[in-house]
Amino acid sequence: MLSATKTNWITHGGWAVADQAVFVLTNVILNVLLARWLLPAYYGAFAVAYSVFLLIGACHAAVLIEPMLVFGSSRYASQWKAYSDLLLKGNHLLATVASLGLAVAGVCSWLIGSRALGGAFLGMATASPFILCMWLTKRSCYVNQQTQLATGQSLIYFALTLAGLLFLKGAQLISLFSAMLVVALASALAGAWVLNKLRVVGRPIQTRLDRQDVTRAHWEYGRWALMTNILLWMSTNFYLLALSIWSSLEISGHLKAITNLAFPLMQANAALSAAVLPVLVVSSSNGSEFRRVMYRAIGFFAGLGAVYGMAIGIFGAPLIQLLYRGNYDASMKVMWLLAVVPVFDGLNAVLSSTLRSLEQPSRVFLAQVVAAVCGVSFGIVATRAWAVVGAVGAMVLTGGLAVVVLALSTWKSLATDKLDDRRSRPAEKQIYCDLCRQAGIPYGKAKVYDLLSCPRCKLLWTNPLTTSEQVAPDATAYSGEEVYVSNAIAQKQRFYSQLQTFFDVCGVTDPKSLRVLEVGSGLGFFLDTCECLGIPAEGCDIAERAVQLAHEKQRRIRLGTLDDSYMAESFDAIFAFNLIEHLAHPKEFLNHAHRILKPGGALVLETPIQEGLFHRIARLGHRLSRGRLNFYGMRPSGHIYKFSKKTFAIDNGFRRIYERNIESPFREIWGNSSLFTFDNRFLYRCVLPIAWLVAKLTSQGNRLFVILRKNAQPGYDLANSFSLGGEPCR
Ligand SMILES: [Zn+2]
Numbered sequence: 001m002l003s004a005t006k007t008n009w010i011t012h013g014g015w016a017v018a019d020q021a022v023f024v025l026t027n028v029i030l031n032v033l034l035a036r037w038l039l040p041a042y043y044g045a046f047a048v049a050y051s052v053f054l055l056i057g058a059c060h061a062a063v064l065i066e067p068m069l070v071f072g073s074s075r076y077a078s079q080w081k082a083y084s085d086l087l088l089k090g091n092h093l094l095a096t097v098a099s100l101g102l103a104v105a106g107v108c109s110w111l112i113g114s115r116a117l118g119g120a121f122l123g124m125a126t127a128s129p130f131i132l133c134m135w136l137t138k139r140s141c142y143v144n145q146q147t148q149l150a151t152g153q154s155l156i157y158f159a160l161t162l163a164g165l166l167f168l169k170g171a172q173l174i175s176l177f178s179a180m181l182v183v184a185l186a187s188a189l190a191g192a193w194v195l196n197k198l199r200v201v202g203r204p205i206q207t208r209l210d211r212q213d214v215t216r217a218h219w220e221y222g223r224w225a226l227m228t229n230i231l232l233w234m235s236t237n238f239y240l241l242a243l244s245i246w247s248s249l250e251i252s253g254h255l256k257a258i259t260n261l262a263f264p265l266m267q268a269n270a271a272l273s274a275a276v277l278p279v280l281v282v283s284s285s286n287g288s289e290f291r292r293v294m295y296r297a298i299g300f301f302a303g304l305g306a307v308y309g310m311a312i313g314i315f316g317a318p319l320i321q322l323l324y325r326g327n328y329d330a331s332m333k334v335m336w337l338l339a340v341v342p343v344f345d346g347l348n349a350v351l352s353s354t355l356r357s358l359e360q361p362s363r364v365f366l367a368q369v370v371a372a373v374c375g376v377s378f379g380i381v382a383t384r385a386w387a388v389v390g391a392v393g394a395m396v397l398t399g400g401l402a403v404v405v406l407a408l409s410t411w412k413s414l415a416t417d418k419l420d421d422r423r424s425r426p427a428e429k430q431i432y433c434d435l436c437r438q439a440g441i442p443y444g445k446a447k448v449y450d451l452l453s454c455p456r457c458k459l460l461w462t463n464p465l466t467t468s469e470q471v472a473p474d475a476t477a478y479s480g481e482e483v484y485v486s487n488a489i490a491q492k493q494r495f496y497s498q499l500q501t502f503f504d505v506c507g508v509t510d511p512k513s514l515r516v517l518e519v520g521s522g523l524g525f526f527l528d529t530c531e532c533l534g535i536p537a538e539g540c541d542i543a544e545r546a547v548q549l550a551h552e553k554q555r556r557i558r559l560g561t562l563d564d565s566y567m568a569e570s571f572d573a574i575f576a577f578n579l580i581e582h583l584a585h586p587k588e589f590l591n592h593a594h595r596i597l598k599p600g601g602a603l604v605l606e607t608p609i610q611e612g613l614f615h616r617i618a619r620l621g622h623r624l625s626r627g628r629l630n631f632y633g634m635r636p637s638g639h640i641y642k643f644s645k646k647t648f649a650i651d652n653g654f655r656r657i658y659e660r661n662i663e664s665p666f667r668e669i670w671g672n673s674s675l676f677t678f679d680n681r682f683l684y685r686c687v688l689p690i691a692w693l694v695a696k697l698t699s700q701g702n703r704l705f706v707i708l709r710k711n712a713q714p715g716y717d718l719a720n721s722f723s724l725g726g727e728p729c730r
Pocket residue numbers: 433434435436437438454455456457458459
């Protein structure tokens with residue numbers, strides 16, 4: 001039996017494939033008919049104008065569509081109506097600018113005497129706003145899981161385009177401009193149909209949408225996609241433009257006409273590699289399994305490309321004769337060269353997916369840059385010298401280079417990546433505040449993660465929360481063991497004074513009657529301190545080595561974390577020092593603490609905060625360097641969170657009754673402790689001693705010592721040792 005989600009996924013997947021197929025088919029038919037009916041020079045003009053339009057489309061996709069596919073179903077899902085209206089406005093703005101640009105290009109072409117190109121650009125200027133709108137609405141259907149609507153739209157577009165073109169041909173009205181009018185009309189009607197259908201979908205929950213937030217989010221995401229899309233555009237479309245400049249529009253027409261043969265497989269490669277990506281990601285937790293999946297995928301894509309390439313080599317020439325009625329027979333000699341293009345394209349698609357699944361998108365980008373730079377430089381020379389043959393040769397070279405760079409990167413990643421021993425899972429992304437479920441606003445950026453800040457409680461976190469590797473603690477080593485051991489006395493003194501504060505604030509008169517739990521008890525120094533004061537305390541820790549070491553003296557630490565193994569309302573106080581910032585889901589921790597504590601019980605935390613000198617300097621450095629310096633000491637799977645005093649002021653089932661800034665022990669932050677995870681170690685080491693001293697002198701320490709009290713519910717007797725006499729004393 002298939003689960004409902006799986007069936008749902010297959011249904012949507014099926015509709016999406018159907019949608020893609022119809023869409024690609026329409027484009028192929030449109031191209032074949034135009035190439036068949038128009039003179040090569042006119043078809044070349046269409047190819048040039050269309051490739052310029054595709055560049056606009058690449059930008060449109062990068063800043064509107066691709067971010068929408070990510071944010072539309074997550075960050076702005078509850079504000080879909082307002083969000084999609086805003087995107088439509090953005091679409092209209094971009095379409096207007098694009099249309100005006102194309103119209104100017106058309107008029108200029110006309111003036112310099114190229115009627116064909118003038119007509120093509122003017123036709124494109126008319127059609128482009130409607131095509132862009134259709135693309136956006138199509139992907140809106142995907143976001144709303146209405147893929148059947150998208151397929152419907154493609155069918156309408158297909159039927160109207162085909163009917164319109166056949167009508168024009170029958171009425172002997174076919175020209176570039178009239179054909180583009182048909183495309184404009186077909187896409188306008190198809191777009192309007194979906195817009196009308198989607199209005200009904202509108203979700204009821206509405207909150208105010210922050211326009212600036214949307215713009216910023218789209219730009220942050222889109223600028224990388226923009227560069228990638230432009231490079232991808234160059235790898236095929238650049239040569240059409242180059243040929244029209246070096247040779248003639250007619251030669252561009254030839255190139256477009258023959259590359260049309262490879263187009264369906266390239267579209268299929270893109271779609272299939274997107275489908276392979278999740279499979280690779282899932283298998284990346286197991287090295288040998290991953291390699292097996294990867295080799296199979298490479299074999300499949302290479303095989304598909306080879307078969308398709310062979311077909312082009314053997315049947316390409318007769319097919320060109322048949323499809324284009326002899327218009328492009330002159331270009332039939334490059335068929336075997338063209339046959340190589342699908343093979344490289346398939347390999348590129350699968351290797352890119354492999355690197356993405358290994359979380360190495362930068363290497364994919366690098367490969368594209370190398371390939372585009374070399375390919376285009378060669379292409380400029382080659383298209384001048386050998387026209388169509390040169391252009392196809394340049395495409396082969398670009399594809400081949402990309403394959404080589406991607407293969408080397410993959411090989412290197414697999415060799416350096418300890419794929420076999422990492423207990424991996426996909427990096428966990430989170431754009432919502434874990435505590436109040438508000439969408440985070442961008443705060444900063446590092447190489448592999450973003451910093452997001454909660455607009456409500458100011459909580460700061462890294463997105464993703466975790467990295468894919470090394471989630472389980474090392475069983476044999478305990479990070480910072482020597483530092484902690486050498487600090488034992490100073491550390492215990494700190495704990496002693498913190499316990500005194502806790503007694504004062506909570507009005508504890510008889511410590512011996514308290515039941516205390518320390519979460520993340522490490523080597524047990526806090527428990528030792530409690531023992532000296534006669535408090536029966538127990539601990540838990542997930543680090544096996546630490547538990548082992550602590551057990552050398554006495555068994556009082558449980559291997560594990562704050563979870564269901566503790567009884568409800570069984571502890572008077574829970575202590576957690578420098579722990580909560582490491583937890584992927586602090587809300588879960590707070591919920592457990594709330595459950596386990598007796599009414600009126602105390603949760604005592606120590607954690608790095610934003611209201612310290614250290615963080616302020618980091619913020620300044622970050623701003624002055626425009627994001628290049630990252631001193632925050634945060635990273636996925638490390639210090640994931642940095643709290644704010646405001647975070648603790650918000651009701652999470654607790655009331656804050658005491659807080660004080662304290663500074664980290666100097667040796668601890670200087671040495672090899674968990675805090676030492678900064679991007680710029682040298683600068684960090686220079687700034688650190690001064691910052692530490694000033695912070696100490698001005699009570700601007702980088703950590704907060706905070707006591708929270710479980711909200712007492714009426715009707716409960718408070719634990720004996722709590723008189724509730726301790727009012728907030730700051
Ligand atoms: Zn929050």
